[in-house]
Amino acid sequence: MVSDQVTRRVRRIADEMRYHADPFAYGLKTKRSFTIGVLIPDLCNPVFPPVIRAVERTLGEAGYIAILAESDNHPEQARVVLEKMKARRVDGLILATALRADHLIAECVEEGLPVVLVNRTVDGDGVVCVNCDEFEGMRLTVGHVAELGHRTVAHIAGPQFLSTGHDRYRGFLRAMHERELAADSSLIRFCDAFSEEAGRAALEALLDASARFTAVVAANDLLAVGCYDALERRGLACPRDLSVTGFNDMPFVNRFEPPLTTVHFGLDEMGSHAARALLDLLDGNAPNAESIRLAPRLIVRESTAPPPSGGSPG
Amino acid sequence: MVSDQVTRRVRRIADEMRYHADPFAYGLKTKRSFTIGVLIPDLCNPVFPPVIRAVERTLGEAGYIAILAESDNHPEQARVVLEKMKARRVDGLILATALRADHLIAECVEEGLPVVLVNRTVDGDGVVCVNCDEFEGMRLTVGHVAELGHRTVAHIAGPQFLSTGHDRYRGFLRAMHERELAADSSLIRFCDAFSEEAGRAALEALLDASARFTAVVAANDLLAVGCYDALERRGLACPRDLSVTGFNDMPFVNRFEPPLTTVHFGLDEMGSHAARALLDLLDGNAPNAESIRLAPRLIVRESTAPPPSGGSPG
């Protein structure tokens, strides 16, 4: 109802005067903050920066900003932080911290707060998730070590209360079965965190036990580099004495010693998908893809090799 | 004027009812958002996560939240993003993107918006900076390679429009002079970004030139790993053919091949100092430390060794 030209002129002058609609007044009236809460376990895990970056970009293009917080892997910390975000009147949430059975999420959903999970899923449905196809990732990994000639392969599993830990564990079992390899339960160790420290401890425990194995499939890259540490402490070499694989292909693992064989998927892609799904929710549309599952790809580097001929280190 | 007991009871009931003062109404009235803008060049540079984490923690304890944005090393992007932050009515700014002569910062200061620079300084004064003692870092580095027996040392310098690039360059020159080593200008290459790619290109250029050198001091870790790439392309080995050093000791460089000799300083410490300085400013106090300079420490790892006896690669 107003000419384009006038619109432009007004816009220009508004810019010149550096006028911005006051977000407080706007929000007070409309209850919208154009702010999204993004909750991750740990910023210093190199997996997250690429996804956060993609999330912030995608959100930013739509006029939203993200407020970032870490849970430090503590559910009670997650609760505190979530409460703060709600107090800040966030319009929606992107969570990378979800437990498999997470009442915090159920709560948000009940309150009608749009939520998207990234790199996590939750048991049951009703909440949009974007993650990697963990089963396929494990199939690729196990296939690779099997083809290298490994028959006894160990698994350093992640926390089973996290979907990534649980799905990769189940994926490992299934893939072993498909390859007709025995998944000896004494060759599986569960970690209570996705950390280098936990990975090191788990592999040391495995090496201390009498069982023999020539390859170890870790549930993520951090766990895998923890395995490097365990090997170093024992004076063993990777991949000469033991092949190790990771999951995530986080930045820089290609430069590690040895460069890590791992499962790659688009971390930035994961972030932008998640943000877009949330924007859909925010627009009141059901997101066009209910849950998004990214295709993984195995990146073979130098941490895997055929098994040593003279036996195993275990 | 109200009893403690009553206060507690009210607090408890408010919590139970999940009452939160509305930030919109509060902000509309008071013009305070309890929000800080944090601007960094690039989230995927591993230096930043630790500082951001520390910043967010410190700010969070004081009831503030951070909104994070990346400039992608583009001043015009920085301007856009800063404008958005101002539109969001941030109470203050923490900038890791400052140019040495940055009118954006001058502008903020004029507007009375509290600003603290982190890992950057700005020419002249009037703005609080927290960074590492770059000169001392370079003194440590040059001292180390000199003591290893290197006489001809090259420098891959960072962008000179950034204080880190400029100060480390000057620090290199000064340290060489102190060691009575010639700082041959043909052995110095300037990069226009702190990136692996720029570091690789710079070292390749140096290797292509006829000058000889046995060690290269890179202005940061990313540049240093770029040097690794250049060496690999030429079939040269570090440190056998060439010693290389970095700066920052970013996470995981200890796992690189070879583990990088580099200058360490507390990234988290830098972040918390910056946040605390900003909180001081916000409280109307002049920050108790005008500008904070962190002490560096050299971490000797395996990327440096005595010079090869048979000459140099250059």
Place this chain on the structure above:
DNA sequence: CTGAAAGCGCTAACAA
């Protein structure tokens, strides 16, 4: 000392 009311800068509903 306590309680009422104005007003922050917007949007949306309504009246003209």
Place this chain on the structure above:
DNA sequence: TTGTTAGCGCTTTCAG
């Protein structure tokens, strides 16, 4: 279609 106004939930001032 256009202009006016109530009111969002706080803080702060001012009157009681």
